[in-house]
Amino acid sequence: MNKHFLFVEANTTGTGLLAIKKARELGFTPVFFTEKPERYHGLNELECHVVVTDTKSQAELTDSVAQVIKEGREIAGIMSTSDYYLESVAKLARKFGWTGNSLEAIEACRNKAIFRERLQVHQVTQPEFVAIGSLEALIEARSSISLPCVVKPADDSGSNNVRLCFSWDEVEHMAAEILAIKHNARGQETARTVLLEQYVEGPEFSVETFSWQGQCFVIGITQKRLTGYPFFVEAGHIFPAPLSTEEKQEIERTVERALAAVNYQFGAAHTEVKWTSAGCVVIEVNARLAGGMIPELVRRSTGIDLLLQQIRCAAGLAPELSQTIEEQCYAGIHFLVSESQGTFSGMHGMDTVRNLPGIAEVAVHAKIGQSVQPPQNFSHRLGYVIVEGKHYSETAELIQQVKDSLKVQVGQQLESGV
Known part of the structure; x- marks a missing residue:
């Protein structure tokens, strides 16, 4: 009898429903728990x-999970591709004895x-x-934090x-806005806690790691580009990041210490850091695969399918990872966003971009007539372009061509995709 693999909700972009297909590739029968099936197109x-x-x-x-078990289905494991359900999954994994990080580790990453x-x-x-x-x-708090500061x-x-x-x-206006939010985008109660953080200047990177029984494998480091100032919206990435050996080693060591600090034992983690004159500064650890199509960039560059490995891990199977990760190429992504508020009427220059050498994928999610605005979070992206290059400079130049x-x-206004 085939084992079943459980999913609790999903993100609505990137790896969400793709995970269901990957579970089938591994021979599992997927079971998807959701409050609103209509939320997921396809x-x-x-x-x-x-x-x-x-x-x-x-x-x-x-109770719903227990009912599935009572029906005689053998369960291999459980996961969610959405931040909002990681704690729920950790509680279920603990109750039913499936593989996963402790609730305490997940809570430390989520809060x-x-x-x-x-x-x-x-x-x-x-x-x-x-x-x-x-x-x-x-x-x-004024005596502890200097301005400017990040409020989140x-x-x-x-x-x-x-x-x-x-x-x-x-700060007071933003804090009041956050404290007034009683429920998040999925209707769950919020912590109603505001974090004030020192603003750290320096280039931003993310570190993609995979852990198995406490052993951490560093898959690679992603260079990140932001837009939407004074908000923090990712405008694009290049994998792997152009770093010196010394910078790379310090970033990796720092991230490994951060994961150990929260007792991270299993699966993918996406850690955001900044490189400063004082070295590596940790911004946050996300207890999941990266968003923003980074797993796809990793796959194109290294051949490693992180989503497949994440499902294996949740099913109690050791990941198939080499001690040495080799990149065959560079992969980059540019997100399409609007510079002004109005109504989306299309993209200009699509044929030109599709004919550029090194273009791997072009996707526009925005629908004609929908409202658009300058980005304040990831949901304001209108689409993306993925590129590949043999060298970093080639990849970065290609992304610039896409932007231009x-x-x-x-x-009626033509504007740059930023």
Whole structure:
């Protein structure tokens, strides 16, 4: 009898529903638990048993999983590709004895205030920070954090409500906005905790790792480019990042210490860092695969299918990873965003871009007539272009050509895709 593999919800971009297909490739029968099947375009076309349940309720979700087990299905493991359900999955894995990180490790990654405290205890380099649960606490916080500072919710995802603030009026306004949010995008109760962090200047990178029984494999380091200032929206990536051996080694060592600080034992992690004059500074650890199509860049560069390995790991199977990761090429992505608010009317220069050498994939998700705006989080992206090059310089130059050639049409106005 085939084993079943459980999924609790999914992200709505990137690896979400692709994970279901990968589970089938490994010989598992996928079971997908969701509150709203209509949220996932194409779900009804997949060979997948869908269980509709209130995934916001741990008790109801647990009952639904128990019912699947009672029906005689043998379960290989469980996972979610969405940040919002990582804690629910950890609780289920602990209850039913499946492979996964401890609830405490996941909570430390999901709640950035707890994460900061863990890193502080283990003396891992990070920004100065203060966590507050009320506007009254801001008065005391002023003596601990200098301006400008980054204001963010402790437990959201996708750079939602993350902003660089230059005055205490801005800080108070942003903090009040975050504290007023009682439920996140999936209807779950929020921690209603605000994190104030020292603004760290320097280029940003992410480190893609995979852990098995506490042993950490560094898959590679991704160079990141941001847009949407004063918000923090990823505009593009190149994998692998152009770093010296010394920089690479320090970043890897720092990230390994950060993962050890939260007792990260299993599966993919996506750690964001900045490189400064003082070395590597840890911004956050995400207890999941990277978003932003980074796993696809990794696959194109190294041949490693991180999503497939993540499912293997959750099923209790050791990952198929070499001690030495070799990159065959560079892979980059450029996200399409609008520079102004209005109505999307199309893309100019698409034929030119498609005919450029090294273009691997072009995707436009925006629909004609939909509202667009300058990006404040990942959901404001309109599409992407993936490129490949033999060298970093070739890849970076190709991305620049894409930026120069593709224009987002908003109303009657032609504008750059940034």
